[in-house]
Amino acid sequence: MKDRLEGRVAIVTGGGHGIGKAYAMRLAAEGAKVVIAEIDEAAAQAVAKELGDAGHEALGVRTDVSDPASVEQMAQAAIRRFGRIDVLVNNAAIFATVPMSRSPFDEISIDEWDRMMSVNVKGPWLASRAVIPQMRKQGYGKIINVSSGTALKGSPSRIHYVTSKAGVLGFTKTLANEVGKDNICVNCVAPGSTLSEENPDESIVKMRTQASATRALKRVQSPEDLTGAVVFFASADSDFITGQTLVVDGGSCMH
Numbered sequence: 647m648k649d650r651l652e653g654r655v656a657i658v659t660g661g662g663h664g665i666g667k668a669y670a671m672r673l674a675a676e677g678a679k680v681v682i683a684e685i686d687e688a689a690a691q692a693v694a695k696e697l698g699d700a701g702h703e704a705l706g707v708r709t710d711v712s713d714p715a716s717v718e719q720m721a722q723a724a725i726r727r728f729g730r731i732d733v734l735v736n737n738a739a740i741f742a743t744v745p746m747s748r749s750p751f752d753e754i755s756i757d758e759w760d761r762m763m764s765v766n767v768k769g770p771w772l773a774s775r776a777v778i779p780q781m782r783k784q785g786y787g788k789i790i791n792v793s794s795g796t797a798l799k800g801s802p803s804r805i806h807y808v809t810s811k812a813g814v815l816g817f818t819k820t821l822a823n824e825v826g827k828d829n830i831c832v833n834c835v836a837p838g839s840t841l842s843e844e845n846p847d848e849s850i851v852k853m854r855t856q857a858s859a860t861r862a863l864k865r866v867q868s869p870e871d872l873t874g875a876v877v878f879f880a881s882a883d884s885d886f887i888t889g890q891t892l893v894v895d896g897g898s899c900m901h
């Protein structure tokens with residue numbers, strides 16, 4: 647099925663790399679006009695160009711999701727260029743491209759903890775706050791947050807990241823309750839360990855391969871494995887679904 651998002655405008659935060667780029671590509675392939683809101687401006691412009699060259703409408707906007715003024719500019723740029731905002735994918739995070747420590751809980755610096763919360767938890771809140779006035783005007787909107795299987799299962803390292811992704815679960819349910827009256831749906835995707843790195847070294851490939859053993863479906867997860875869930879939450883097929891978290895991990899965490 648194609649063209650499920652014809653006429654829709656979607657913003658993907660962190661859409662310049664990894665899984666976010668795959669979301670941007672797939673949303674465009676389904677007919678959406680896509681805004682790539684990314685801290686790495688060159689990557690945002692490169693993805694927008696790739697989409698433009700393929701015949702899609704796309705806009706790259708340098709955005710820091712932890713900065714209220716920056717996300718306001720993101721929303722305004724989307725409205726100026728495309729006239730509306732139907733979908734926000736809150737994908738940007740400190741994870742791989744902007745890397746995190748994978749350390750025990752007592753070895754993580756206070757500065758890194760604060761930065762993690764600022765990007766991974768405050769970022770989705772600020773970005774949602776920036777787009778919801780437009781969605782309210784339209785009487786329609788889809789917000790898709792990105793958590794992680796680690797928030798449901800726990801993990802023996804990176805407690806700041808896992809805590810931030812657990813925050814996204816509560817954020818999803820509360821925001822869904824608050825904006826349901828405006829016909830805005832808020833849902834969440836929780837990916838499993840995904841080979842999203844652009845140039846993975848041997849240790850990363852090994853780590854992602856080992857995750858296969860914990861799954862019902864025994865293979866490495868790719869960014870493309872996640873895009874169907876995001877299109878579903880972005881499309882009319884999910885118009886009466888809100889406040890939900892869908893785990894996409896090949897059956898590792900059966901939530």
Ligand SMILES: NC(=O)c1ccc[n+]([C@@H]2O[C@H](COP(=O)([O-])OP(=O)(O)OC[C@H]3O[C@@H](n4cnc5c(N)ncnc54)[C@H](O)[C@@H]3O)[C@@H](O)[C@H]2O)c1
Pocket residue numbers: 659660661662663664665666683684685686709710711712736737738739740741742743744765792793794795836837838839840841842843
């Ligand atoms: N890859 C996995 O195994 C995995 C598993 C579970 C969840 N996730 C989540 O999926 C999402 C995508 O992860 P990924 O694997 O593609 O990693 P990634 O690090 O490549 O993607 C994150 C993107 O966000 C951007 N970004 C970072 N800080 C930003 C900021 N302040 N403002 C705007 N953009 C910013 C980065 O430049 C990057 O493009 C993240 O939310 C991550 O937590 C990934």
